[in-house]
Amino acid sequence: MSLSAHIFAIVGSVIVLLGIIEMLRRRQLSEKYAVLWLVVGVLILVLTVFPGLLTWFSQVIGIQVPTNLMFFVAIVFLVGVSIHQSWELSRLEDETRRLAEDVAILRLEMDEKLKQKADG
Amino acid sequence: MSSESTGGRRALIVVPAWNEEEAVGDTVREIFAALPEADVLVVDDGSSDRTAQVARAAGAKVLELPINLGVGGAMRAGFRYAVRHDYDAAVQCDADGQHNPLEVKDLLAKLDEADIVIGARFAGEGDYQVRGPRKWAMKVLAFVLSRLAGTKLTDTTSGFKATGRRALPLFAENYPVEYLGDTIESLVIACRAGCKVVQVPAHMRERRAGTPSHSPWKASIYLFRAGFALLLALIRRWNVSVKAATPVVSEVSV
Numbered sequence: 001m002s003l004s005a006h007i008f009a010i011v012g013s014v015i016v017l018l019g020i021i022e023m024l025r026r027r028q029l030s031e032k033y034a035v036l037w038l039v040v041g042v043l044i045l046v047l048t049v050f051p052g053l054l055t056w057f058s059q060v061i062g063i064q065v066p067t068n069l070m071f072f073v074a075i076v077f078l079v080g081v082s083i084h085q086s087w088e089l090s091r092l093e094d095e096t097r098r099l100a101e102d103v104a105i106l107r108l109e110m111d112e113k114l115k116q117k118a119d120g
Numbered sequence: 121m122s123s124e125s126t127g128g129r130r131a132l133i134v135v136p137a138w139n140e141e142e143a144v145g146d147t148v149r150e151i152f153a154a155l156p157e158a159d160v161l162v163v164d165d166g167s168s169d170r171t172a173q174v175a176r177a178a179g180a181k182v183l184e185l186p187i188n189l190g191v192g193g194a195m196r197a198g199f200r201y202a203v204r205h206d207y208d209a210a211v212q213c214d215a216d217g218q219h220n221p222l223e224v225k226d227l228l229a230k231l232d233e234a235d236i237v238i239g240a241r242f243a244g245e246g247d248y249q250v251r252g253p254r255k256w257a258m259k260v261l262a263f264v265l266s267r268l269a270g271t272k273l274t275d276t277t278s279g280f281k282a283t284g285r286r287a288l289p290l291f292a293e294n295y296p297v298e299y300l301g302d303t304i305e306s307l308v309i310a311c312r313a314g315c316k317v318v319q320v321p322a323h324m325r326e327r328r329a330g331t332p333s334h335s336p337w338k339a340s341i342y343l344f345r346a347g348f349a350l351l352l353a354l355i356r357r358w359n360v361s362v363k364a365a366t367p368v369v370s371e372v373s374v
Contacts, residue, residue: 099187
């Protein structure tokens with residue numbers, strides 16, 4: 001890798017990491033996701049600063065092209081994340097439904113109380 | 121209202137409860153016995169048992185959350201209720217009977233000179249003890265938060281807390297809902313907003329139901345999460361400029 005490409009990669013991953021930290025600071029990211037993305041951000045930074053790590057690790061587990069190892073890990077990770085998000089989304093849908101039901105029930109009960117008061 | 125036990129304040133005792141039907145009734149009755157002038161608000165955090173009915177039967181006001189929001193979420197609901205109904209102080213009290221209602225008086229009395237009063241478990245009284253990673257975590261937290269608050273705090277993760285008029289609207293808006301946020305982060309927010317935090321010694325008692333966890337693995341996770349929660353609290357930006365007049369409903373006429 002040429003020096004300029006290396007610097008470009010490092011600057012890129014530093015920007016990613018800073019972006020995550022800034023989102024955290026603005027409270028746009030809750031704690032449970034924050035840990036996940038911070039780990040990912042740091043991992044990316046470490047791998048760009050020391051590209052030799054990836055080559056060494058792919059040799060250890062017997063993968064010929066280091067980028068293939070990276071693609072494999074990235075795809076597995078992204079599939080995991082999207083499954084997790086689907087799960088969270090389903091839970092949120094269920095919670096909103098329950099809230100809507102509760103509001104409707106409260107509105108009915110309130111109406112009935114008001115009517116009782118008007119009649120009595 | 122002249123009220124001796126609450127020091128002349130309109131005090132709301134907030135009891136967050138999640139599946140506590142065995143303990144919550146006795147806890148509520150005990151609070152009323154110790155503080156006849158206070159109001160008790162049980163926040164039923166989406167329980168699947170009869171917590172709400174038991175609490176209501178014991179004479180408490182009950183806020184039934186339709187979904188489980190965690191201790192922080194339950195407390196925020198309590199603070200919002202306190203602000204809407206113009207209470208002078210809110211005191212958090214555990215449903216499992218760990219906190220002694222007789223000591224609520226000490227907390228309330230101390231509100232004369234502070235905005236938040238923590239019932240601390242290590243400040244001389246009581247025989248509450250922890251070991252290992254959990255202890256280190258608590259030491260570090262106590263050190264950092266003492267510096268921030270400008271006064272000595274020894275037990276920053278205590279759930280036994282009294283909140284005064286100045287901090288109530290702040291917490292009603294910003295009370296953290298994440299794990300450990302309701303203790304660590306809430307203190308950081310309060311300090312940032314210029315609230316005065318002090319502590320008084322408190323005894324912890326055995327829980328009425330359920331058992332505390334003590335495995336070393338869990339303690340290590342606790343250490344990590346507490347550290348992370350503290351770090352997060354310190355770097356986060358909070359909008360602490362709370363509206364002076366938060367909406368207050370004077371008893372809705374229904």
